[in-house]
Amino acid sequence: MLKKLLIISAIIFSAGTGIGSVSAYRETGSIAVSLEEGVKGTSVKDVEFELIQVGNIxxxxxxxxxxxxxxxxxLNKIETSDELGKLxxxxxxxxxxxxxxxxxxxxDSKGYLKFSDLEVGIYLLRVSNYAKYEYVEATLITVPTYNEDVQNSMNFDITVIPKHTPFKxxxxxxxxTDxxxxxxxxxxxxxxxGNIVDEWVSGKEPHMIQNLFCNHTYTLTETxxxxxxxxxxxINFKVEESxxxxxxxxxxxxxxxxxxxGDNTNIGIYAVAGLVTAVLLVMFAFKKKRGN
Incomplete structure (x- = not known):
């Protein structure tokens, strides 16, 4: 079972790893992270990772x-990479x-870091501060991993290129109403x-944004x-870690x-007519009084 988990870890990371293969068993190893560039506006710099040892051999x-x-x-009954991901x-x-x-x-500025002097075991690697980078799922890494290309060979120095996706x-x-x-x-x-990040005119479908950053608060305004x-x-909203x-x-x-x-116009006419009539009556009464 131990060998199987080592192989699973090797399969997960082999596509993007530059790993130092050694045939002799060592007591310590390392895990390096090398980030790929994300969508326009993101940065690989100052992304903080946390490494936690979850298991020993x-x-x-x-x-x-x-x-x-x-x-x-x-841990010893993990059969597939999917099971490892869920764990x-x-x-x-x-x-x-x-x-x-x-x-x-x-x-660093190139998106690289390295955890050194690690005891053999299994580690949880996760992002603790995304800065201006994209979403990265937590992952489990074994030190060492098993090297299938060389008989009885273990990889103690592992470089991980994490899968990433924009925060959408x-x-x-x-x-x-409807x-x-x-x-x-x-x-x-x-x-x-207050800087404008995106602006558009709404259409028949929702508008997708992919250049926002995790745990940042943004404001949606209708102009x-x-x-x-x-x-x-x-509306204020915060970008979730997902x-x-x-x-x-x-x-x-x-x-x-x-x-x-239709009555509003007639009412106005009647009101004016009534006012004129009242004025005329007053004038007539005044003249009559003076005539007497």
Whole structure:
């Protein structure tokens, strides 16, 4: 089972690793991270990663460290990379819930960092501060990993190129009555400093934004409403740490309809006529009084 987990880790990272292969067993190893460039506007610099040891190798099998001793999933029964990925998500949540901390390092201007002098075992690698980078899922890495290309060879120095995806926010402009997409609204997104990040006119489909940053707060503002609609109040939203699409909906209300009636004109005419009649009566009475 130990060998199987080593092989699974090797498969996960082999596509993007530059690994130093050694045939002799070592007591320590290293895990390096090399970030790929993201979408326009993102940066690989100053992304902070946390590395937590979750398991040791004892008598040829994996055992959880004391911090993770309450976790029930058997490390030695992991059969596939999918199972390893699900366990990484589970242990990531476990670490948060139990306030378990590891070692922290930030990437340099080229998106590179390296955790050195690591004991053999299994480690949880996760992002603790995205800075201006994209979403990266937590992952489990074994030190060493098994090198299938060389018989009885282990890889102790591992370079990981994490899979990444932009933080995606879908903005939908809808009629508050029927919740259908509303065309013709002029919208913009601004950051915490008031800088315009994106602006567009709403159409038949929600607008997708992919250049926002995790844990940053943004404001959605309607500058011009569609014809016959009120301008909606601005909405503040925070970008969540997730690889899934985050949805933001802004609703518009119709303006009140002014009801016209045919009686209004007649009432005005009668009012003027009545006023003129009253004035004439007063003048007539005044002249009659003077004549007497």
């Amino acid at each position: 004892v008598d040829g099998v994996y055992e959880y460290t004391e911090d993770f001793s309450d976790e029930k999933t058997d 990484a998500v589970k242990l990531d949540s476990y670490a948060d819930k139990n306030d378990i901390k590891g070692d922290f390092l930030k990437t 926010v879908s903005v939908s402009k809808q009629d508050i 919740h259908k997409e509303l065309e013709g609204a002029h919208l913009q997104i601004t950051d915490e400093k 011009i409403a569609p014809k016959n609609y009120k301008v909606a109040q601005s 690889g899934k699409i985050q949805k933001v909906v802004m609703y518009d209300e119709l303006l009140p309809v002014k009801v016209k009636t």
